[in-house]
Amino acid sequence: MSAFSRLMASAALGAAVLAAGLPAAMAETPPNMLVIANRIDDITSLDPAESFEFSGADVIRNMYLKLVNLDPMDMSAGYQPEIAESWDVSEDGRTVTFNIRSGLSFASGNPVTADDVVYSLRRAVLLNKTPSFILTQFGFTAENVEETITGADGTVSITTDKPYAISFVLNCLTATIGAIVDSKLVMEHEADGDMGNTWLKTNSAGGGAYTLAAWQPNENVTLNANPGFYKGEPAMKRVIVRHVQESASQRLMLERGDIDVARNLNPEDIAGISGEEGIRIDEELGGQLMYLSFNQDNPELAKPEVREAMKYLIDYAGMADSFLKGQWAVQQNFLPLTFLGAVDENPFSLDIEKAKALLAEAGVPEGFTIEAGVREAQERIEIAQSFQNALAQVGIKLDITVGTAAQILGRYRARDLDVYVGTWGPDYPDPHTNASTFAWNPDNSVEAGATGILAWRNAWDPGALTAQVDAAVIENDTEKRVEMYHEIQAEFRDTSPFAILFQQARQTAVRDNVENLNLGDAISSAAYWPVTK
């Protein structure tokens, strides 16, 4: 018996000694390496013609050059020359000719030429992947790219179907899909006429600040600095983005110094880590909006007074100050702040009496029952519950259906939900991205099947707003264009079946030696090349 006791004791001691003798985590990451913890399980492809996820956009922004690009050190300046050193617009406003900068090269050593630009833009149209609409909305099709996207003698011309505002065209070219690929390298990896898509999903062929060293799904993305980057080799020679799902795990890793940046801390961990020595909280507005929408196929929700009443049955401030604290800020307009044309008028607040009066006016003082679809994300469920409480006070019963993203989204796209608690992020840094989905719906019929348009998903015909949105996108006078978006948003705010609730307020915890990290604000993605430590 005593032998057993000895056995147990020595086993326990052995384990303790072993654990104590193991190398403890390093206190600091190397000075030329940036280590970021982030949730990167959304990446499904790193081909810029296909990638359409947040984490993928972060990676691609650092690997590719574009005709025009945003400067992470001065985001408010808007698009700046990059591969294009200048551009001219034809008299009819339909053709933009870019003068290609000479002396640029890809990471492979191949020079960046007009042919690469033409190949990349045509390729994005021809591959016809999800983000292709950002280019095809200009009238480019598989049939006409040979004529509409052309290059000659160091210039590239694109000819659009309408004379769009030049700001709109150039803003779209700063999106991920505007990335220019090394055509020689990509074509070497072409298989079965896929224009190198299969290869480029997991490799890089750009001329940006970094090249892809490895992408292991759900594990990490590793980038190596490109010594030939035209702005000079970045200070961070290696950037590692590690997939860490849990906020608490990210926090511990940051506190231990195993990572430099923790991107997904929840409000509790942000509060807990604030003020700790060596750690700083960076705040910037993100582009995501949180909204509630009301399906106009439901006869009760289609009444204008009911739509308005709904907007008074939301405790905007209550939510922003409690469970959403620091992560979302009240914004009741469809353009996120910092976007061209954004407004910050937020006229609605929780007002039960006013809602009751509106419901009586609509002829439904006794209330009704509706169903809300919510993805299984904690904050969305809490928003639905808060809304449910307010509705209960006016006799409206809200049944909340919680499901996976794919389940709920499938029903939303099929116009099968009365109420949807959703988020929306801009596709490219131009006001048209949100205007064209919230306030534009030229054919509201079921047959149109315009599942990509939020107004259609809610069976809403925006009436005159559709034409106003069309007019704003071809207005070349920027001041006038801004004014047009102000008007569209005012009308939308009052009459639409959307209650825009919040704009993302990004809180990122970083080691305080990390400088110049811009995560893209509301209009772009993360940029690692200016970072120093």
Next chain:
Amino acid sequence: MPRTATTGGRLPAPLAGFLGRALATAGSLAVTVLGLLFVTFIIGRVMPIDPVLAVVGERGSPEVYAAAREALGLDEPLPVQFWYYLREVAQGDFGTSLLTARPVVDDIARVFPATLELATLGVLIGVLFGVPLGVLAAINRGRWIDQVARLVALVGYSMPIFWLGLIGLLVFYGILGWVGGPGRLDVFYDGLVPSVTGMILVDSALAGDWMVFGNALSHIILPASLLGYFSLAYISRMTRSFMLEALSAEYITTARVKGMSEWRVVWVHAFRNIRVQLLTVIVLSYANLLEGSVLTEIIFSWPGIGFYITNALLAADMNAVLGGTVVVGTIFIILNMLSDLLYKVFDPRAR
């Protein structure tokens, strides 16, 4: 006249018997895997989830959506889809994962070794501590050590793994710094040793890189201990109960009356007789761990098969789900067969 392989062209009886058993085993394995595939496939297709959305995302236009649907073969009738799938699987092709853009076979070759490494260490810890604890508890029935063992098992059964994992991280990684943090290695060690088996401990040992080995060990020790603790809870309780039964047998009393040492009574007479049952318990624990522990993998950022399959399931990435299920199912079946085989080796009555 003795029969030989050369006379009459017949196989010798033991070889024929072995081949027959092997064929029967392979046949039963194939039928089980086929059944598993069929059920998983059907569940995947009738789930109210649209796999095309996983590819094209929320913003895809109807044209892009239709093209992706066709590329995935979803426009074909269900039986045709299943037939195509089986044909590819028979050629060792589990298709491409929608979420990772790579062949499912490659994905599994990457994530399964991570789980295998963790589960193996976990079950070793479970056995190393669980069996002695169970034996101790049995021979000290009702005394303090038995109560402690019961408490350990109770905590193991009832404590949420999520909470225990985070507390473990906080104490041993965050405060004491004794172990490595989430992930399989510190970033500086990533890619330093060539991947042979995919199990970093094994690969680094093969490469003779003890720095990497030490770092990998510092990362795996906490999640493996956590999983080991949960196996320990089960193994120690079962060991205790088996031992109690064995120790109350008449031959034990006889052995004690004959003046045999307590050590010999416990280990040689009682423990030998519970080996068979215990083995089944251990194999079951191991099989459970090999399915992957999603919560442990999430907390410790461990890129294992549990997280892989769960993620795939949520996005209706059915190639990945089916591939993962086949691997886990096959492992389960093989371990069960192994357990049966060992049963026969240890217990002459079962032969």
